[in-house]
Amino acid sequence: MCVFCPLYAVIERVSIAIQWSLRPCIRYHAAPIFGTRAGTAMEFLLYLALGACAGVLAGLFGVGGGIIIVPVLVFSFTLQGFDASILTHLAVGTSLATIIFTSINAIREHHRRGAVRWPIFAWMTVGILIGAGFGALTAEAISGPNLQKIIGVFALIIAVQLALDVKPKASRTVPGKIGLTVAGSVIGWASAIFGIGGGSLTVPFLTWRSVPMQQAVATSSACGLPIALASALSFMILGWHDPLLPAHSLGFIYLPALLGIALTSMVFARLGARLAHSLSPRLLxxxxxxxxxxxxxxxxx
Structure with missing residues (x-):
């Protein structure tokens, strides 16, 4: 906690500045997104920085970065005055859409190094496509505040897992086609609810099934793409006619945030993938x- 306090203080100060600068946008939801106001510039800079962090995490750990993107977007959307009943769904849908771009570059880098287990990816994808659709329906049925609490519990579980370096023992072999499909459906369902690329679930599953860590991370990055595609499309369709959506939204996908995050995440995902093959990420x-x-x-x- 103490390590993070200085960073948290900086974020808090920046958030106050953003809140004041975005007051016109909070009052008038139809305000231009890409205008000349300082608040708009700060908002877009936040999305660019968020994309850089998400990209590094995607390549380094095989996660889509959604576990960070969703909370920051919820915070940002709250400051902009978006309706509380839809802002969490908007954050989750936008996060999933950004993972499409994050995954592409991470996959290219991992594939170049020959680390992706494509047969595993293929059969998990079958289940992922099914599970992601049901996951989006599940998330849409949950109220915004309750969805935030579910994501909060998930974040704490992953934090404990990372801090204690909890890993399942590699004592089993890779399952067959049916087993991989079932696993993919569960991972796809949960990922759509939490707005993540599934790496925090896929990597432990694959290492438990005796897949080497680097290959597990690489294959997880590949699985993040079908998760993101299916889930983002589902969130876009489910939110298409919601009257509470802000301007510049495609269903539950907020385009300004998607653009800002995607611009930097695609670049930094390759950096993260390179680090995954050369550095020990224990401190990180x-x-x-x-x-x-x-x-x-x-x-x-």
């Missing part, structure tokens, strides 16, 4: 765990 895992712990508590308190 613990810092990431501290961040997730704060995120989880903020959603629950």
């Amino acid at each position: 895992k613990r810092l990431f765990a501290a961040l997730l712990f704060c995120v989880g508590l903020s959603f629950l308190l």
Whole structure:
């Protein structure tokens, strides 16, 4: 916690500045998104920085970055005055859409190194496409505040897992086609609810099934693409006619945030993938765990 306090203080100061600068936008939801106002510029800079962080995490850990993107988007959307009943769904849908771009570059880098287990990916994708659709329906049926609490609990669980370096023992072989399809459906369902690329679920599952860590991370990055495609499309369709959506939205996908995050995440995902093959991420895992712990508590308190 102490390690993260200075960063949290900076974020708090920036958030206050953003809140004041965005007051015109909060009052008038139809205000131009890409105008000349300082608040709009700060908002877009936040999305660019968020995309860079998500990209590094995607390549380094095989996650889509959604566990960070969703809380920050909820925070940003709250400051902009978006309706509380839809802002969490908007954050989840937007997060899933950004993972499409994050995954593409991470996959290219991992594939170049020959680390992706494509047969595993193929059969998990069958289940992922089914599970992601049902996951989006499940999330849409949950109220915004309750969805935040569910995401908060999930963030705390992942924080503990990372901080304690909890890993399942590699004592089993890779399952067959049916087993991979079932696993993919469960991972796809949960990922759509939490707005993540599934790496925090896929990597432990694959290492438990005796897949080497680097191959598990690489294959998880590949699985993030069908998760994101199916889930984002589902959220777009489910939210298409919602009257509470802000301007510049495609269903539950907020385009300004998608653009800002995608621009930097695609570049930094390749950097993260390179780091995954050259550095020990132990310290970064613990810092990431501290961040997730704060995120989880903020959603629950």
